[in-house]
Amino acid sequence: MKKRLFTGTKNGFSSIWAGKKNHSLLKKTGDELKKAYVERNEKDLEPVVNLYDTWADAPDDVLRGMVDGYCTPEESERVVHPQNSKDYLLRLRAVYIADHTRTWRVFLHLRRIFGKEWSLEKYFSSDAYDAFRSMLGKEEYKKCKDVACGNIYDNNANGLIFASPHGILSTYSVSLRYFSIYANLALGGFEQEVPWHVRLNSMRIACRVMLNTEAQDFIFDPRGIIPEKIMNDLKTEWWLNNIFLAGHEFSHFILGHIKEENKEEMGFLKPHFKDDTDYRKIYGYTVSQKQEFEADLAALNLVDLTDEEYSVYYCAALNWFAILAVYEGVEDSISPPNGFNQTHPGAIARYTNLIEKARRPKDFDEKIYVETLPELVSFWRDIMINDAAEHIEMYEMYGSAYLDKPNTAWRGKELIDRVDY
Numbered sequence: 001m002k003k004r005l006f007t008g009t010k011n012g013f014s015s016i017w018a019g020k021k022n023h024s025l026l027k028k029t030g031d032e033l034k035k036a037y038v039e040r041n042e043k044d045l046e047p048v049v050n051l052y053d054t055w056a057d058a059p060d061d062v063l064r065g066m067v068d069g070y071c072t073p074e075e076s077e078r079v080v081h082p083q084n085s086k087d088y089l090l091r092l093r094a095v096y097i098a099d100h101t102r103t104w105r106v107f108l109h110l111r112r113i114f115g116k117e118w119s120l121e122k123y124f125s126s127d128a129y130d131a132f133r134s135m136l137g138k139e140e141y142k143k144c145k146d147v148a149c150g151n152i153y154d155n156n157a158n159g160l161i162f163a164s165p166h167g168i169l170s171t172y173s174v175s176l177r178y179f180s181i182y183a184n185l186a187l188g189g190f191e192q193e194v195p196w197h198v199r200l201n202s203m204r205i206a207c208r209v210m211l212n213t214e215a216q217d218f219i220f221d222p223r224g225i226i227p228e229k230i231m232n233d234l235k236t237e238w239w240l241n242n243i244f245l246a247g248h249e250f251s252h253f254i255l256g257h258i259k260e261e262n263k264e265e266m267g268f269l270k271p272h273f274k275d276d277t278d279y280r281k282i283y284g285y286t287v288s289q290k291q292e293f294e295a296d297l298a299a300l301n302l303v304d305l306t307d308e309e310y311s312v313y314y315c316a317a318l319n320w321f322a323i324l325a326v327y328e329g330v331e332d333s334i335s336p337p338n339g340f341n342q343t344h345p346g347a348i349a350r351y352t353n354l355i356e357k358a359r360r361p362k363d364f365d366e367k368i369y370v371e372t373l374p375e376l377v378s379f380w381r382d383i384m385i386n387d388a389a390e391h392i393e394m395y396e397m398y399g400s401a402y403l404d405k406p407n408t409a410w411r412g413k414e415l416i417d418r419v420d421y
Ligand SMILES: [Zn+2]
Pocket: 248, 249, 252, 287, 292, 295, 344
């Protein structure tokens, strides 16, 4: 287990470096000293590092002291002593922030900006889940009305359903929003021109978000300037994607996929470093690939929409799998899929499933979605796979990528970490 520096040093070890002249070690020489030093190291090295892998394991008063920085007093109490699944979701959000210094800084800033209006819970959102629920029939609504849900900072950019000590929860990663925005800026057709190098950089950002190497501080360090008109289109696209993702998770409930016997331990809230032992374990539910396809179809079929609304929603779902397919090309080329990212079938298979089995809207343009878009995806996959092969360190290095160089139309002035934000 990797551990994080948390509290001071244990008596003894630090005194070696404090230069205590009469320290017993300093009187020894040669092999004697070496032996004593090694023994001392073995005995004392461990206590200089954190006693907890995560703040979730810290004693109540220590955790409260930490989360007080970005929670209201009522929220801190709910985080420390969760009574229900909503409290538990708030606790997961708060602990993630405590465990990730950069995200923690972002939230300290946010609290300062919002002042008295600040609430950690209100900062997060369950809007897409609520929107999907509100469009369901009575019976379906009943099945998922009590599920606590919302977005969360989570390095595993995905949607999830899992069991908590207080009931079932569904979450999706905040990262998915940024993935949608930057990937769609790359692939989207906009009236306004988006230069090729900006599109390429945008897709790089999107892939880095999914690979968990892009810093989660977009609020303070926007990766460039996206013209308002384009940004509005991108936000609308994400909103539709978001409802579809929420719908997919709820559909697992509605269709009866979430069963006690399908419960299994899985990794959650993965830290930056890639080490499986550092996953926090939660109980998720194993869902078959067939059920994944069914949940995608149900996310489209269960909602009550006019044909015109359905058309927009359906096409956005296809676009979602199109951008995801580009990313998966990069992901598979960098590291072949392992157990954790095989929870869902591939994006191309899910796209095909929607094309073949979902209800098609009246105005559906078959040529665009059956020919043009798949060709565009394949073009982009080739570009990005080559890019990852040529600039692998750029994809693997933790930090921030940008749409363009400083002092250009798509970037603006360079913002300096710890000076401008
Ligand atoms: Zn699923």
